Amino acid sequence: MQITVSVNGESYVRDVEPRLLLTHFLRDELRLTGTHWGCDTSNCGACVVRLDGVPVKSCTVLAAMADGAEVTTVEGLAHGRTEADLDPVQEGFMVCHGLQCGFCTPGMMMTSRALLDRDPDPSAETIREAISGQICRCTGYENIVRSVQWAAAKEAAAREAADTESSEAMA
Structure with missing residues:
Protein backbone atom coordinates (compact mmCIF):
# COMPACT_ATOMS: atom_id res chain seq x y z
CA MET A 1 0.00 0.00 0.00
CA GLN A 2 1.14 3.57 -0.55
CA ILE A 3 1.53 5.94 2.38
CA THR A 4 2.41 9.60 2.65
CA VAL A 5 3.98 10.61 5.93
CA SER A 6 5.80 13.67 7.17
CA VAL A 7 8.87 12.76 9.20
CA ASN A 8 10.78 15.54 10.92
CA GLY A 9 9.13 18.04 8.61
CA GLU A 10 9.97 16.24 5.37
CA SER A 11 7.27 14.50 3.33
CA TYR A 12 7.77 10.92 2.13
CA VAL A 13 5.65 8.80 -0.20
CA ARG A 14 6.45 5.10 -0.03
CA ASP A 15 4.97 1.73 -0.89
CA VAL A 16 4.93 -0.44 2.23
CA GLU A 17 3.70 -3.83 3.29
CA PRO A 18 0.51 -3.43 5.35
CA ARG A 19 2.15 -5.28 8.28
CA LEU A 20 5.33 -3.13 8.35
CA LEU A 21 5.95 -1.60 11.77
CA LEU A 22 6.65 2.12 12.02
CA THR A 23 9.98 1.45 13.72
CA HIS A 24 11.14 -0.65 10.75
CA PHE A 25 9.84 1.92 8.29
CA LEU A 26 11.85 4.67 10.02
CA ARG A 27 15.02 2.62 10.39
CA ASP A 28 15.04 0.52 7.21
CA GLU A 29 13.17 2.64 4.69
CA LEU A 30 14.16 6.15 5.79
CA ARG A 31 17.50 5.24 7.44
CA LEU A 32 16.63 7.19 10.59
CA THR A 33 18.42 4.88 12.99
CA GLY A 34 18.03 7.05 16.09
CA THR A 35 14.78 5.23 16.78
CA HIS A 36 16.01 2.06 18.43
CA TRP A 37 14.38 -1.31 18.09
CA GLY A 38 14.68 -3.14 21.37
CA CYS A 39 12.01 -5.60 22.38
CA ASP A 40 9.23 -5.60 19.74
CA THR A 41 6.74 -6.05 22.60
CA SER A 42 6.31 -2.41 23.74
CA ASN A 43 8.09 -3.10 27.03
CA CYS A 44 11.37 -1.19 26.67
CA GLY A 45 10.35 2.15 25.11
CA ALA A 46 13.57 2.56 23.09
CA CYS A 47 11.45 3.07 19.97
CA VAL A 48 9.35 6.02 21.17
CA VAL A 49 8.60 8.65 18.52
CA ARG A 50 5.95 11.33 18.37
CA LEU A 51 2.98 10.67 16.12
CA ASP A 52 1.03 13.90 15.62
CA GLY A 53 2.66 15.17 18.81
CA VAL A 54 1.81 12.15 20.95
CA PRO A 55 4.58 9.81 22.13
CA VAL A 56 4.03 6.28 20.85
CA LYS A 57 6.05 3.11 20.89
CA SER A 58 6.74 2.68 17.20
CA CYS A 59 7.09 -1.09 17.55
CA THR A 60 3.33 -1.24 18.16
CA VAL A 61 2.27 1.12 15.36
CA LEU A 62 1.98 0.04 11.75
CA ALA A 63 3.58 2.35 9.20
CA ALA A 64 0.18 2.43 7.46
CA MET A 65 -1.30 3.98 10.61
CA ALA A 66 1.05 6.94 10.13
CA ASP A 67 -0.36 7.68 6.68
CA GLY A 68 -1.11 11.41 6.57
CA ALA A 69 0.49 11.98 9.97
CA GLU A 70 3.47 13.94 11.29
CA VAL A 71 6.16 11.78 12.87
CA THR A 72 9.00 13.26 14.88
CA THR A 73 12.03 11.15 15.69
CA VAL A 74 14.99 11.98 17.91
CA GLU A 75 16.75 13.27 14.79
CA GLY A 76 13.99 15.87 14.53
CA LEU A 77 14.60 17.35 17.98
CA ALA A 78 17.77 19.22 17.02
CA HIS A 79 17.39 22.37 14.96
CA GLY A 80 20.69 21.92 13.15
CA ARG A 81 23.96 20.06 13.35
CA THR A 82 25.91 21.95 16.00
Whole structure:
Protein backbone atom coordinates (compact mmCIF):
# COMPACT_ATOMS: atom_id res chain seq x y z
CA MET A 1 0.00 0.00 0.00
CA GLN A 2 1.14 3.57 -0.55
CA ILE A 3 1.53 5.94 2.38
CA THR A 4 2.41 9.60 2.65
CA VAL A 5 3.98 10.61 5.93
CA SER A 6 5.80 13.67 7.17
CA VAL A 7 8.87 12.76 9.20
CA ASN A 8 10.78 15.54 10.92
CA GLY A 9 9.13 18.04 8.61
CA GLU A 10 9.97 16.24 5.37
CA SER A 11 7.27 14.50 3.33
CA TYR A 12 7.77 10.92 2.13
CA VAL A 13 5.65 8.80 -0.20
CA ARG A 14 6.45 5.10 -0.03
CA ASP A 15 4.97 1.73 -0.89
CA VAL A 16 4.93 -0.44 2.23
CA GLU A 17 3.70 -3.83 3.29
CA PRO A 18 0.51 -3.43 5.35
CA ARG A 19 2.15 -5.28 8.28
CA LEU A 20 5.33 -3.13 8.35
CA LEU A 21 5.95 -1.60 11.77
CA LEU A 22 6.65 2.12 12.02
CA THR A 23 9.98 1.45 13.72
CA HIS A 24 11.14 -0.65 10.75
CA PHE A 25 9.84 1.92 8.29
CA LEU A 26 11.85 4.67 10.02
CA ARG A 27 15.02 2.62 10.39
CA ASP A 28 15.04 0.52 7.21
CA GLU A 29 13.17 2.64 4.69
CA LEU A 30 14.16 6.15 5.79
CA ARG A 31 17.50 5.24 7.44
CA LEU A 32 16.63 7.19 10.59
CA THR A 33 18.42 4.88 12.99
CA GLY A 34 18.03 7.05 16.09
CA THR A 35 14.78 5.23 16.78
CA HIS A 36 16.01 2.06 18.43
CA TRP A 37 14.38 -1.31 18.09
CA GLY A 38 14.68 -3.14 21.37
CA CYS A 39 12.01 -5.60 22.38
CA ASP A 40 9.23 -5.60 19.74
CA THR A 41 6.74 -6.05 22.60
CA SER A 42 6.31 -2.41 23.74
CA ASN A 43 8.09 -3.10 27.03
CA CYS A 44 11.37 -1.19 26.67
CA GLY A 45 10.35 2.15 25.11
CA ALA A 46 13.57 2.56 23.09
CA CYS A 47 11.45 3.07 19.97
CA VAL A 48 9.35 6.02 21.17
CA VAL A 49 8.60 8.65 18.52
CA ARG A 50 5.95 11.33 18.37
CA LEU A 51 2.98 10.67 16.12
CA ASP A 52 1.03 13.90 15.62
CA GLY A 53 2.66 15.17 18.81
CA VAL A 54 1.81 12.15 20.95
CA PRO A 55 4.58 9.81 22.13
CA VAL A 56 4.03 6.28 20.85
CA LYS A 57 6.05 3.11 20.89
CA SER A 58 6.74 2.68 17.20
CA CYS A 59 7.09 -1.09 17.55
CA THR A 60 3.33 -1.24 18.16
CA VAL A 61 2.27 1.12 15.36
CA LEU A 62 1.98 0.04 11.75
CA ALA A 63 3.58 2.35 9.20
CA ALA A 64 0.18 2.43 7.46
CA MET A 65 -1.30 3.98 10.61
CA ALA A 66 1.05 6.94 10.13
CA ASP A 67 -0.36 7.68 6.68
CA GLY A 68 -1.11 11.41 6.57
CA ALA A 69 0.49 11.98 9.97
CA GLU A 70 3.47 13.94 11.29
CA VAL A 71 6.16 11.78 12.87
CA THR A 72 9.00 13.26 14.88
CA THR A 73 12.03 11.15 15.69
CA VAL A 74 14.99 11.98 17.91
CA GLU A 75 16.75 13.27 14.79
CA GLY A 76 13.99 15.87 14.53
CA LEU A 77 14.60 17.35 17.98
CA ALA A 78 17.77 19.22 17.02
CA HIS A 79 17.39 22.37 14.96
CA GLY A 80 20.69 21.92 13.15
CA ARG A 81 23.96 20.06 13.35
CA THR A 82 25.91 21.95 16.00
CA GLU A 83 25.77 21.66 19.78
CA ALA A 84 24.11 25.09 19.87
CA ASP A 85 21.24 23.67 17.81
CA LEU A 86 20.32 20.93 20.28
CA ASP A 87 16.89 20.77 21.85
CA PRO A 88 17.16 21.57 25.58
CA VAL A 89 16.25 17.95 26.34
CA GLN A 90 19.17 16.70 24.26
CA GLU A 91 21.44 19.25 25.87
CA GLY A 92 20.22 18.26 29.35
CA PHE A 93 20.98 14.61 28.72
CA MET A 94 24.47 15.61 27.65
CA VAL A 95 25.15 18.07 30.50
CA CYS A 96 23.65 15.93 33.27
CA HIS A 97 24.94 12.57 32.02
CA GLY A 98 21.43 11.22 31.47
CA LEU A 99 22.74 8.31 29.46
CA GLN A 100 25.27 5.57 29.74
CA CYS A 101 25.02 3.04 26.94
CA GLY A 102 22.58 5.32 25.09
CA PHE A 103 20.23 2.60 23.88
CA CYS A 104 17.14 3.89 25.70
CA THR A 105 18.13 7.55 25.28
CA PRO A 106 16.23 8.40 22.05
CA GLY A 107 12.96 7.11 23.49
CA MET A 108 13.60 8.83 26.82
CA MET A 109 14.27 12.10 25.01
CA MET A 110 11.11 11.88 22.93
CA THR A 111 8.98 11.15 25.98
CA SER A 112 10.69 13.93 27.94
CA ARG A 113 10.13 16.46 25.15
CA ALA A 114 6.43 15.58 25.07
CA LEU A 115 6.25 15.93 28.85
CA LEU A 116 7.85 19.39 28.82
CA ASP A 117 5.55 20.50 26.01
CA ARG A 118 2.50 19.80 28.19
CA ASP A 119 4.06 20.49 31.63
CA PRO A 120 6.92 23.00 31.51
CA ASP A 121 7.76 22.57 35.21
CA PRO A 122 7.30 18.90 36.10
CA SER A 123 8.21 17.49 39.50
CA ALA A 124 10.66 14.62 39.78
CA GLU A 125 7.69 12.36 40.48
CA THR A 126 5.92 13.54 37.31
CA ILE A 127 9.07 12.93 35.25
CA ARG A 128 9.41 9.43 36.68
CA GLU A 129 5.77 8.73 35.89
CA ALA A 130 6.18 10.00 32.31
CA ILE A 131 9.16 7.74 31.64
CA SER A 132 7.74 4.77 33.56
CA GLY A 133 6.94 2.96 30.32
CA GLN A 134 10.60 2.88 29.40
CA ILE A 135 13.43 0.74 30.65
CA CYS A 136 16.98 1.88 31.30
CA ARG A 137 19.22 -0.92 32.43
CA CYS A 138 22.25 1.32 33.11
CA THR A 139 21.48 4.55 34.94
CA GLY A 140 19.08 4.06 37.81
CA TYR A 141 17.11 6.98 36.31
CA GLU A 142 18.53 9.68 38.64
CA ASN A 143 20.52 11.44 35.92
CA ILE A 144 17.65 11.07 33.46
CA VAL A 145 15.35 12.90 35.88
CA ARG A 146 18.04 15.56 36.45
CA SER A 147 18.43 15.93 32.68
CA VAL A 148 14.73 16.67 32.22
CA GLN A 149 14.75 19.09 35.16
CA TRP A 150 17.77 20.86 33.62
CA ALA A 151 15.93 21.20 30.30
CA ALA A 152 12.84 22.56 32.08
CA ALA A 153 14.96 25.14 33.92
CA LYS A 154 16.71 26.19 30.71
CA GLU A 155 13.39 26.67 28.93
CA ALA A 156 11.96 28.60 31.91
CA ALA A 157 14.97 30.94 31.86
CA ALA A 158 14.54 31.47 28.11
CA ARG A 159 10.83 32.28 28.56
CA GLU A 160 11.65 34.71 31.37
CA ALA A 161 14.31 36.42 29.25
CA ALA A 162 11.88 36.72 26.34
CA ASP A 163 9.18 38.18 28.62
CA THR A 164 11.66 40.72 30.01
CA GLU A 165 12.80 41.68 26.53
CA SER A 166 9.19 42.03 25.38
CA SER A 167 8.30 44.18 28.39
CA GLU A 168 11.31 46.42 27.81
CA ALA A 169 10.43 46.80 24.14
CA MET A 170 6.90 47.95 25.06
CA ALA A 171 8.17 50.52 27.57
